[in-house]
Amino acid sequence: MNETATATTTPNRIASHKTAEAMIVMEHVNKWYGDFHVLKDINLTVARGERIVLCGPSGSGKSTTIRCINRLEAHQSGRIVVDGIELSDDVRQIEAIRKEVGMVFQHFNLFPHLTVLENCTLAPIWVKKMPKKEAEVIAMHFLERVRIPDQANKYPGQLSGGQQQRVAIARALCMKPKVMLFDEPTSALDPEMVKEVLDTMIELAEEGMTMLCVTHEMGFARTVADRVIFMDKGEIVEEAPPEVFFTNPQNERTKQFLGQILNH
Amino acid sequence: MKPSRSAFLSWIYDPKIRGIIAQVVTLVVLGLLVGWLAHNAVTNLAARGIASGFDFLNDPAGFGILQTLIPYTESDTYARVFVIGLLNTLLVSALGIVAATILGFIMGVARLSKNALVSALATVYIETFRNIPPLLQIFFWYFAVLQAMPSPRQSLGWFDAVFLNIRGLYLPRPIPTEAVTAFVVAVVLAFALWWVIARWAKRRQDETGQPFPVFWTGLGLVVLLPYLASLVFGSPFTWELPQLRGFNFVGGWVMIPELVALWVALSIYTSAFIAEIVRAGILAVPHGQTEAAMALGLTPQQRLRLVILPQAMRVIIPPLTSQYLNLTKNSSLAAAIGYPDLVGLFAGTVLNQTGQAIETIAMAMAVYLTISIMISLFMNWYNKRMALVER
Numbered sequence: 170m171n172e173t174a175t176a177t178t179t180p181n182r183i184a185s186h187k188t189a190e191a192m193i194v195m196e197h198v199n200k201w202y203g204d205f206h207v208l209k210d211i212n213l214t215v216a217r218g219e220r221i222v223l224c225g226p227s228g229s230g231k232s233t234t235i236r237c238i239n240r241l242e243a244h245q246s247g248r249i250v251v252d253g254i255e256l257s258d259d260v261r262q263i264e265a266i267r268k269e270v271g272m273v274f275q276h277f278n279l280f281p282h283l284t285v286l287e288n289c290t291l292a293p294i295w296v297k298k299m300p301k302k303e304a305e306v307i308a309m310h311f312l313e314r315v316r317i318p319d320q321a322n323k324y325p326g327q328l329s330g331g332q333q334q335r336v337a338i339a340r341a342l343c344m345k346p347k348v349m350l351f352d353e354p355t356s357a358l359d360p361e362m363v364k365e366v367l368d369t370m371i372e373l374a375e376e377g378m379t380m381l382c383v384t385h386e387m388g389f390a391r392t393v394a395d396r397v398i399f400m401d402k403g404e405i406v407e408e409a410p411p412e413v414f415f416t417n418p419q420n421e422r423t424k425q426f427l428g429q430i431l432n433h
Numbered sequence: 434m435k436p437s438r439s440a441f442l443s444w445i446y447d448p449k450i451r452g453i454i455a456q457v458v459t460l461v462v463l464g465l466l467v468g469w470l471a472h473n474a475v476t477n478l479a480a481r482g483i484a485s486g487f488d489f490l491n492d493p494a495g496f497g498i499l500q501t502l503i504p505y506t507e508s509d510t511y512a513r514v515f516v517i518g519l520l521n522t523l524l525v526s527a528l529g530i531v532a533a534t535i536l537g538f539i540m541g542v543a544r545l546s547k548n549a550l551v552s553a554l555a556t557v558y559i560e561t562f563r564n565i566p567p568l569l570q571i572f573f574w575y576f577a578v579l580q581a582m583p584s585p586r587q588s589l590g591w592f593d594a595v596f597l598n599i600r601g602l603y604l605p606r607p608i609p610t611e612a613v614t615a616f617v618v619a620v621v622l623a624f625a626l627w628w629v630i631a632r633w634a635k636r637r638q639d640e641t642g643q644p645f646p647v648f649w650t651g652l653g654l655v656v657l658l659p660y661l662a663s664l665v666f667g668s669p670f671t672w673e674l675p676q677l678r679g680f681n682f683v684g685g686w687v688m689i690p691e692l693v694a695l696w697v698a699l700s701i702y703t704s705a706f707i708a709e710i711v712r713a714g715i716l717a718v719p720h721g722q723t724e725a726a727m728a729l730g731l732t733p734q735q736r737l738r739l740v741i742l743p744q745a746m747r748v749i750i751p752p753l754t755s756q757y758l759n760l761t762k763n764s765s766l767a768a769a770i771g772y773p774d775l776v777g778l779f780a781g782t783v784l785n786q787t788g789q790a791i792e793t794i795a796m797a798m799a800v801y802l803t804i805s806i807m808i809s810l811f812m813n814w815y816n817k818r819m820a821l822v823e824r
């Protein structure tokens with residue numbers, strides 16, 4: 170952490186080749202809520218273009234883990250490096266990282282007072298200082314990719330859940346992020362809308378986006394993930410490619426969890 | 434049911450016809466009631482020898498008034514007294530609305546503070562002043578605080594310009610000089626430029642993406658231009674300071690203790706409610722909105738201005754306007770300490786002198802009704818404009 174204290178102007182890129190290769194590096198990350206140890210020595214490296222699915226029982230710390238990556242939560246020890254920028258208390262590092270990391274939430278969190286188009290152009294205009302026209306062209310491009318360009322001038326409240334989540338994905342993509350974080354993007358959706366959102370995510374994966382997804386959609390994990398990570402009680406318990414993870418899990422807790430989740 | 438009978442009486446079951454009948458009955462009953470009251474009043478007034486009508490408005494009032502915002506002598510008419518009362522009500526309401534809004538926003542935000550001491554103090558403030566009847570608070574400020582102030586010779590003073598004593602709050606009074614025209618022109622020009630710059634900055638940002646610090650530039654203009662004007666053309670005002678002459682102060686601008694007490698009490702009382710409205714408005718914006726804005730990389734100021742405030746204001750403005758209305762209505766408690774507001778002066782003193790109860794009270798009521806209706810119209814307009822679009 171001390172290396173970054175010498176940062177002068179723009180965020181430090183750390184030159185070691187190990188971190189330069191990786192998109193996200195988490196080393197010995199620990200976090201407490203008061204006395205409660207939520208994250209216990211998390212070590213996780215996500216390579217460029219890699220797709221990772223994070224699963225585990227409720228309360229195991231999945232959300233907390235990915236929310237530490239863009240500093241929605243602060244970790245107390247260990248280091249997190251995103252695209253060569255190390256997270257510290259320096260707001261410039263935090264802002265630099267947030268520009269490169271897109272996030273999609275369980276409850277969409279669209280801005281209800283702005284139209285779909287305005288939701289998508291807000292950050293490009295204010296964070297990237299982009300001309301409005303240009304931001305709108307980019308927004309329409311991504312709205313077409315999530316297949317809702319015709320809804321551009323509606324308000325979020327006028328859309329279905331699935332449509333709203335696709336807008337949220339487009340909104341994040343408009344910042345041209347290098348990584349996308351998904352926190353249970355389909356678990357607030359009615360079953361018939363889950364597929365349209367998963368399809369969008371699969372397309373994104375096929376285009377080579379680096380993705381870190383918290384999800385219990387095991388079908389998605391099988392088709393898309395390069396690695397599946399299982400967390401329990403704040404620890405990474407198991408980590409394997411999907412074919413191994415689903416057919417031959419090593420850890421007892423993983424077996425138990427898979428038993429519960431795959432049996433219905 | 435037999436078909437013949439149901440055809441004969443079926444209109445009774447028609448909701449439209451039922452509605453019309455109910456309305457007609459209500460109107461007839463109401464008409465009878467009003468007619469009876471009017472007849473009663475006219476007979477009673479005639480028995481006491483009081484002519485009804487508004488002719489009394491042209492009679493001289495013949496009494497002095499503690500505070501008049503327009504020139505007034507005892508030989509002026511009741512009509513002028515009405516205007517004076519109205520202006521006094523509007524004065525204390527306007528002062529109260531400004532102070533209550535500022536205090537209320539500060540306290541509302543303070544109560545949400547992460548600092549335990551700050552939020553505890555704000556909570557105590559809000560819960561105390563919200564739960565004490567406004568009349569008692571007015572009495573407190575008037576009798577316990579202001580009537581306990583020292584005599585003019587022992588006044589509390591600040592910078593030899595502001596003095597507080599049992600006779601009121603004495604402030605410096607600005608007297609315009611010849612340079613005041615240039616000063617006013619400079620102020621107007623500064624605001625006009627601010628507006629022009631805001632439009633230009635919006636267009637430039639749309640085209641090039643470059644934001645411009647409109648607020649700070651505008652604020653700079655508003656300070657700088659009038660300052661330059663006063664450098665070039667001389668000072669726009671001379672300040673008349675209150676001065677102790679014998680046993681009292683002369684000169685300056687005096688806020689009578691009745692006004693100060695009423696103003697302070699109404700402001701604090703209403704600010705406690707406004708603080709709760711502000712707090713509720715901010716809490717009504719889900720934390721997910723802040724998180725989404727953070728994840729997109731917006732700075733704290735941008736999050737507040739572009740995401741939180743636009744949503745919070747939708748929740749805050751309607752109840753806030755009704756608090757303004759409450760404050761205006763509560764200002765009629767002025768009568769209790771003798772501040773000459775519309776109710777105390779016109780529906781009080783004038784009524785007693787002339788006996789024209791119906792006319793004076795009707796005129797005072799009309800004023801409050803007009804204010805309420807204007808505020809309601811504004812609220813409806815605002816709500817329609819700002820409503821979030823839902824399915």
Ligand SMILES: Nc1ncnc2c1ncn2[C@@H]1O[C@H](COP(=O)(O)OP(=O)(O)OP(=O)(O)O)[C@@H](O)[C@H]1O
Pocket residue numbers: 202205207225226227228229230231232233234
């Ligand atoms: N702000 C907080 N204060 C205290 N404890 C918290 C806070 N946020 C989360 N926790 C606790 O931390 C633990 C991990 O939470 P987290 O949200 O990361 O779990 P999760 O794996 O995402 O679970 P889920 O599948 O239910 O979303 C939980 O036990 C939760 O109760």
Ligand SMILES: [Mg+2]
Pocket residue numbers: 231232233352353
């Ligand atoms: Mg979670």
